[in-house]
Each structure stands twice: as C-alpha cells, then as structure tokens.
Amino acid sequence: MSISLRTNIVHHGIMKEEALVQFKLLLPAALKKRLETHATLNRRSLSQEIVVALEEKYPAAEPDATSDPAARMLFWLAKRIRRRNPKPGTPRDKQAALYERIAGDIAERMKDIGE
Numbered sequence: 001m002s003i004s005l006r007t008n009i010v011h012h013g014i015m016k017e018e019a020l021v022q023f024k025l026l027l028p029a030a031l032k033k034r035l036e037t038h039a040t041l042n043r044r045s046l047s048q049e050i051v052v053a054l055e056e057k058y059p060a061a062e063p064d065a066t067s068d069p070a071a072r073m074l075f076w077l078a079k080r081i082r083r084r085n086p087k088p089g090t091p092r093d094k095q096a097a098l099y100e101r102i103a104g105d106i107a108e109r110m111k112d113i114g115e
Helices: 003-014 029-041 046-057 069-083 091-112
Strands: none
Touching (some): 029 046, 069 091
16 A cells, blocks of 8 residues: 555544644654654554654643533543553544544533533
C-alpha cells in the first residue's frame, strides 16, 4: 500500500470528524528517522505517528464538570477506554471518541435548556 493511500485512509477514516490542518514542519534528521522507525513498527504513517505522539504529550483537556448523569457516564466510559491506549482508528478508539462527542453534545444541550 502506498504512503499516499495510507495517508488518505488516515485522514478520511480515522480523523474524519476533525478538521485537518496541513502545515510545514522542520525536524532534525535524526528525530525524523526515529519517528519513521516507530511508525513502521506501529504500522502507521509518519503523520499518524506524529499525531499519536502529540496526543500523548498534550492530551485533550478534561471536559468541564457537567451535572447531567448521562454525559458524566459517557465521559467516564470514554476515559476508561482511553486508559488502555487504543491505537488510532481501532474500534475501541472510535467508540471512545463517539462517547466523548455524544457526552459533549448532551452537556451542551443541557446548558441550552438551562440546566
């Protein structure tokens, strides 16, 4: 499978819900080589490996406390799934992301109705 095809799969399959931003990145040659090695070992593209590394270093902020029990339960479930560090694009990773999106939507809707 070509790199461009794998990148397309990553961008359209895994990161479908998020807006993607392309930019130029300058890396030291030795660091790029290490990233490429890890990407190959993890069966990921270089872009995907960089995203995973950045997500681990800079995790998403914890959602603000919500009073809605359904949203709290979904955030809790997503957090439990993420503790096992599922690989990006796996069913478990997609499940956690879905729980987070639904919980966020519930929390926002509850704010809209004044709860």
